[in-house]
């Protein structure tokens with residue numbers, strides 16, 4: 001069984017600063033870094049997408065053959081360290097699969113047709129890489145459906161190999177994405193058809209990669225305690241709640257932290273003035289810069305509601321912007337508040353944001369992905385809107401708390417675990433929460449926040465102070481993952 005320090009291989013489709021489409025990329029690198037700081041031998045494997053410049057990396061000697069099914073695919077591996085650490089990050093290079101600009105598709109609407117093959121190769125290559133390095137990890141920690149085949153291979157083809165004592169942990173960052181494909185892809189994986197059954201890959205006669213991972217991994221986790229409970233119910237289970245209830249004893253919720261090297265209002269290089277709970281003055285300058293940058297009327301007395309978001313159903317875009325029924329156009333018509341939004345995603349919503357920006361001088365949205373602007377929005381806003389239908393953890397509400405922008409959130413998943421609802425009698429709390437994910441409830445809650453802004457100024461000051469003092473430490477989360485790894489190793493040993 002593994003001993004301290006543990007050898008941990010993270011296999012993922014995303015890891016910042018190399019590849020990111022959402023919070024997964026942030027979480028994987030930050031967790032790895034925190035584990036590394038605790039003294040563990042942790043390493044990361046991701047694909048070498050076209051957007052990752054090879055010239056910045058070092059190539060490992062020789063090609064690496066990856067046997068998969070009846071094939072042997074010839075790949076190469078590049079390496080560098082995670083910035084400011086000695087933590088090795090390996091990049092699987094295979095031009096035919098990863099020599100493209102996107103991670104999952106050319107854009108968020110068009111997935112690559114060969115994703116099962118692409119990510120099966122990544123999963124299979126994890127083992128070949130370890131062989132090449134003569135390094136057998138105690139734990140293979142995989143994230144979401146793209147690396148879900150790793151636990152399957154550990155349990156099947158690698159069962160009696162040098163990896164026989166390696167335990168697997170699968171973290172579910174978002175149950176809404178399961179990797180469901182036609183079963184025609186199955187033969188490529190090089191697994192026996194006997195693995196294609198209702199307690200494995202099979203899902204309504206199709207392939208479900210996440211489901212296979214959930215049934216095979218020694219231990220399971222998700223990214224907040226509330227989400228861990230929610231996904232075991234039909235309302236949040238995306239068809240896998242029964243399976244998750246079945247594996248309930250092996251499933252834990254561990255809250256993500258935030259990377260305070262990047263998200264710290266006292267040092268953030270992207271914002272025009274620094275501030276903290278003790279010295280909050282700089283925030284007013286950030287608000288002014290935000291209003292100027294977005295072309296909003298520069299007025300410190302009007303509250304700014306910010307948001308940085310992937311425009312997908314999950315995030316409550318219909319409840320916010322649905323034409324004719326969304327809450328935000330109503331707010332624009334009836335309340336004295338401004339909006340500053342950065343986002344990209346579903347085409348109808350991008351269009352709606354452009355229309356609203358055109359219609360209202362106090363509503364401005366930037367379409368696109370913009371890291372720098374994201375920091376300015378967090379720093380310069382007074383409130384942060386996050387009415388997600390479901391939210392496994394959510395990073396933005398934690399960033400906003402740290403930057404003193406009070407979140408307006410649906411009480412679900414990680415939002416429920418990180419935001420404390422406003423108590424109108426005492427002024428206690430860090431944000432504004434609602435229970436029903438409807439446009440009406442969102443409208444009312446924005447109204448409540450705006451009311452407090454104009455009528456309970458002293459409460460807003462108190463809440464902002466409390467919000468900025470919240471700590472979401474990766475060190476604490478990493479400690480909980482280490483406990484999970486020990487548990488996974490014990491479970492794995494008991495099965496052998």
Ligand code: ADP
Nearest residue numbers: 022023309310343368369370371374394395396
């Ligand atoms: P999710 O992963 O579901 O999108 P999270 O809140 O966990 O939600 O993480 C989102 C991450 O992606 C945050 O770091 C956020 O700042 C970033 N992000 C999302 N959209 C954009 C955008 N348009 N521009 C810049 N950053 C963005």
Ligand code: GLC
Nearest residue numbers: 023024027173392393394395
């Ligand atoms: C997913 C979830 C988000 C979470 C992130 C990192 O993208 O949607 O809630 O914060 O993963 O774990």
